[in-house]
Amino acid sequence: MRMVDIIAKKRDGGALSPEEIRFFIDGYVQGAIPDYQASALAMAIYFRDMTDAEIAELTRAMVASGETVDLSAIRGIKVDKHSTGGVGDTTTLVLAPLVASLGVPVAKMSGRGLGFTGGTLDKLESIAGFQVEQTTERFIDLVNRDKIAVIGQSSDLVPADKKLYALRDVTGSVESIPLIASSIMSKKIAAGADAIVLEVTTGRGAFMKNEKDAMRLAETMVRIGKRVGRETQAVITDMSQPLGRAIGNALEVREAIDTLKGQGPDDLRALVLALGSRMVLLAKKAETLEEAHRQLVNALDSGGAFDKFKQFIANQGGDPSVADHPEKLPQAKFQMELTAKNSGVVSEMAADEIGLAAMLLGAGRATKEERIDFAAGIVLHKKVGDPVASGESLATIHSDREKINDVIDKLYRTIKISDHAERPKLIRRIITE
16 A cells, blocks of 8 residues: 555545555554655645545544543543634633533543633633642542543644644645544544533634534534444534633633622523533433533532532642632733723624734733743623723723733724624534434
8 A cells, every 4th residue: 555546546536445544644653654745645635525434534543543541430421522712712611510510520631722712721720739630540530539620631642633733734734624523533532532512613713714614514523423433412603702701811710710600701601501401411411401401500500510610629739719719810910991982882803813912911822832821811891792882991901011002902903893783693503413
C-alpha cells in the first residue's frame, strides 16, 4: 500500500477503505508518512468530503492512535458533554455540578482556552488552590464517591488528532467537516464516555459561522457516535452574541455561582437545563426529558446543585468559600463603564469581537505560552434586543491596566444600537438521529 495511491483515490472522489485509513493514521503518527503527504490528503478530504463510514473509521483509527481512558470502574452511565466553543461559554461550571447532584457520574476531561474561546481549566484555576491534575485513581474515586471530577486531558490521548490539527491549522484545511467531526468525537470516545451530548454553536463567535454548516457537523457527529456504539445527541445553539453576561475567567466563575443560586442570566440557565436534561435522560435517571428538566430545576431551586459545586471545588483542592464569598475571586485593579453614546435598542454584539476585546485585556491567549489574567474581562449589562438610553452602561470593563483605549474603541465598533432588533433564538435545533 502506498500513500500516494491513497491521496490520488481521494483526490478523484473515491471512498477510502478501513485499511487505507488505518494505514494513513498509523503511518503519520509513527513518522513514516511525511507532513506533505498528510496535508495533501487533508486537502483532498476538504474538497472531496467523506462518507459516514469513512468518517467513523477515521475516528476509530484516531482513537486507536494513543491511550484510551478506562472508566469501567465508575458505576453508572457516564455521559460527557462537549461544546464546539464560543464566548462566555460557562456551561460546564454550572452543568457538571448540577447533573452530578442528581446522581449522574460526571467524569470530565477539559481543555484550556486559546484565542477568544475560554477554557474550562483556566476558569477553574481562577479559584485559589484548585488542582486540575489528578491521578487516574483519584479521578475515578472522586466520581464514584461524589459523582464529579474535572481534570486536564492527557497528552497521550489521541496523538493523531494533535498532529493532524497542527497540520490543518497551517495548510488551510481546518474547516473540513469530516476532519472536525473525527477530531471532536475521537477525543470524546477515547475519554471513556458511554454517551455524549454535543453543543454545536453557530454565529460570529462560533467555529461554524452559519447554521447549515452547524447542522451538517452536528448530524455527522451524532452518526459517528451511533456507529461506534455511543448514544449521541446534539443541540445547535446561537453564538452570534456572547452567552450569559460575563467574559473572563473569574468573572465567569462568579456568574456560574450566581446561576447555581438561581440568580444567573436567563440564557445561560436555559442552555444548562436543555443540555442537562439530555444528559440525565441518557444516563437513565429520568424516563422523559420533561421529568429530567423538572429534576434539574428542583436541584437548582433547592440548593442541591450549589452544594455539589462547593463539594466539587473542595475535593480538588480549591477554596469552597468562594461560592458564598465570590469577592474572594481575583479582582482587577480597575473597573470602567462603557456607556451608550445614543439611545435605542442593542442590535448587534458580535461575539468574536467582544471575545477578542477580552483577550486584549488578558482574559485569553493569543499563543499557548501566554499567561492569563484571571481577573480581566468584560461584564455585559445589555444584550441584543435590550433597550438602552444614552449614557447608560453597556458593559463594565475589568482590567489591571488603566489605559484601555484599544479595548474601548473595539467595543464601540462592535456593539451597535439601532431603532429595533429581534432577540436571537438561543436553541436553534436538536439532533437526535
